[in-house]
Structures are given as C-alpha cells and as structure tokens.
Amino acid sequence: MNQPHIIDLAKILDKRGNLSFFENDNQIPFEIKRSYWIYDVPGGEHRGGHAYKTNREFIVALSGSFDVVLDNGKEKKVFHLNRSYYGLYVPEMYWREMENFSTNSLALIVASTDYDEDDYIRDYSEYTEKINNA
Numbered sequence: 553m554n555q556p557h558i559i560d561l562a563k564i565l566d567k568r569g570n571l572s573f574f575e576n577d578n579q580i581p582f583e584i585k586r587s588y589w590i591y592d593v594p595g596g597e598h599r600g601g602h603a604y605k606t607n608r609e610f611i612v613a614l615s616g617s618f619d620v621v622l623d624n625g626k627e628k629k630v631f632h633l634n635r636s637y638y639g640l641y642v643p644e645m646y647w648r649e650m651e652n653f654s655t656n657s658l659a660l661i662v663a664s665t666d667y668d669e670d671d672y673i674r675d676y677s678e679y680t681e682k683i684n685n686a
C-alpha cells in the first residue's frame with residue numbers, strides 16, 4: 553500500500569522494560585539505506601517543508617511526541633506520533649512538515665535511499681506543479 557499509514561510494531565512486554573523492533577525489509581515496506589534522528593528541537597520549531605522525489609521513510613517517536621503533517625497537493629493529514637511501538641510510513645512525493653515537538657522528543661527516521669539533495673523538492677509550488685502534471 554503506497555499510501556501513508558501507521559505501522560504497528562511488535563511490543564515485547566517485560567517487567568524489566570518493554571522492547572520493540574523493526575528489521576530491514578520486514579515490518580517496513582522498503583530496504584533501509586539510511587537512518588537519522590531529530591532531537592533537541594526548540595519549542596515551536598518546524599522541521600521538514602519538503603517532499604522527496606523517490607525517498608520513502610518510516611518515522612518513529614522514540615521519545616516524546618510530535619505531529620507529522622502530510623500533504624499530497626489535495627489534502628493534508630496530521631499524524632500524531634507519541635509512542636515508540638508504532639511509526640508512520642511516508643511514501644515518496646508527499647509534502648512533509650514536522651511540528652509540535654514536545655520537550656526532549658526524539659524522532660527516528662529510516663529512509664529507503666542515501667542522502668541526496670537532488671531528491672528533495674523544497675519549493676511548494678514546484679511540488680504542486682509536479683503532482684498536477686504527474
């Protein structure tokens with residue numbers, strides 16, 4: 553399903569503390585090429601503000617909470633991430649913002665491609681033009 557959706561991860565409950573995981577090409581629908589994380593976000597800051605031409609991602613709130621706003625040029629959907637046992641799958645060509653980061657929140661993102669600035673669309677009108685001509 554190449555639509556944004558929440559993917560639930562296994563949750564191994566344990567009196568000593570819980571554990572969740574994902575594996576390459578298993579729980580998430582792509583092969584992981586890259587991981588990065590976003591942290592120490594000052595109150596009120598936004599991240600994102602771009603789309604990727606080919607890169608697909610899976611985003612987990614390892615700690616705290618934040619909103620991921622996805623826009624496909626027609627409608628916007630807000631996904632509130634606040635647990636480490638599920639994440640959001642984001643297909644290519646969705647305009648993405650991340651906002652409302654709680655104090656000490658930590659976003660883990662795994663990506664289907666290596667970092668490539670040429671894969672970014674950072675201009676919203678260029679994005680809508682591309683979507684409408686697709």
Ligand code: TYD
Binds near residue numbers: 588590600667
């Ligand atoms: P960017 O993807 O614009 O951040 P966000 O979407 O969270 O606002 O990246 C910010 C900067 O970090 C940009 O200069 C590129 C660099 N960067 C890398 O070098 N490697 C990476 O894997 C990522 C995601 C970003």
